[in-house]
Amino acid sequence: MDKHYESVRVGSLTVDPSMDTNRLYMQRDENTAWTAKITENWDVEMLLPALVSKRANGEMVIIDGQHSNQACIIKEGPDFLRDAMVYEGLTIQQEAKLFLAANKHRKPVRPYDNFRVSLTAGDPIAIRVNNEVQALGEDLQVAASPSANRVGAVQALLAMGKKPGMVKRVLTLVSAAWGRDASTWDNLILRGVTMVLDVPGNWELADDARLIKILKKGGAPAIWKQNSVRLTTSGGGSSSRSVPMAQAIVGDYNMGLDREKTLVLGRPKKVASSSTTAAA
Structure with missing residues (x-):
């Protein structure tokens, strides 16, 4: 050989x-x-x-x-x-x-360790995520595990970081609804809210104050998570487990609204030029 x-x-x-x-x-x-x-x-x-x-x-x-x-x-x-x-x-x-x-014998690298190395390597998404988290207060930071001021859902953050402003907006929404708590920074919760805003038309049209009200009305993050997991088909991954939550948010948000003001999932929302958009 x-x-x-x-x-x-x-x-x-x-x-x-x-x-x-x-x-x-x-x-x-x-x-x-x-x-x-x-x-x-x-x-x-x-x-x-x-x-x-x-x-x-x-x-x-x-x-x-x-x-x-x-x-x-x-x-x-x-x-x-x-x-x-x-x-x-x-x-x-x-x-x-x-x-x-x-x-076979490779030891998996923790998402947070990958994140730290990505920062050192100058990865633009990791840098954006870090900057947007820190923009919400010097005491808030990305971490290996969640607590009041530590966002541990690293994989969700990196997925959110592909769109400028997404991390800051989603974290602002969930913390306004439930306060800063480990359960607030749950991976499923962050992905669910992100799915709603990630439809292009939704990003511009969504009223953040209304979204916060919907999240509060649905109960604590643990309740949203429990209901979403219960409605997920067996074998679903982390992203698919967030779909029922996103659907529930959109359904509750649209109740009583004129059609041109409603949000959608799964396809771009056509926004009229006169629409008033929420500040990101």
Whole structure:
């Protein structure tokens, strides 16, 4: 067996589709959602070397780095040269062991630790999230776990941070409704309110004072969360568990309003030019 570093054309790296699907290593179906996420947040400086097996027939098979390689092809083109640790002379069993070594024993990195490193790396979304949280008071900060002045729903914050002003507006709404409390900063709660505002027309049209009133009327965050989880189809992820809450907010908000003033979910809201918008 020989191993060496080599710059490899990303379009020449392949995944063997004929592998036995009962094996526990690299031949997984392409996870398009994960590839799309890497592509959306693409930064060529974050592309790590791939782990590659060069077989006797010259085929270059990816052992680790499949999704980032597909994203690289999309963003940089198939002729981009990627650094790779290339192994030659591996058996199928040895390829499997290398895959397990690269994936099975990785310790998951906590979202907050990722956030801190992202700040150091100058990630614009992490910086925006941090700035918008701190804009609500020097005592409020992103943290690993929630408390009165510590927002621990890091993954929700980063999703919200893709839209300028979203973090500040949502945190202002929920704290006005329930005060600053660990339950206020719950991931499901923040995502639910964000879903309502993330529809383009809703962002401009929503009356924040009315939203606060709706949130208060529905009870404490724990009640909103309990009802939302109860109405979620079994197996739903963190985002899907927030959908019933968002639907309830919109339903209650729209009661008694003329159609042109109502909010929607799932499609852009067409806003008349004369509409009065809430301050973000």
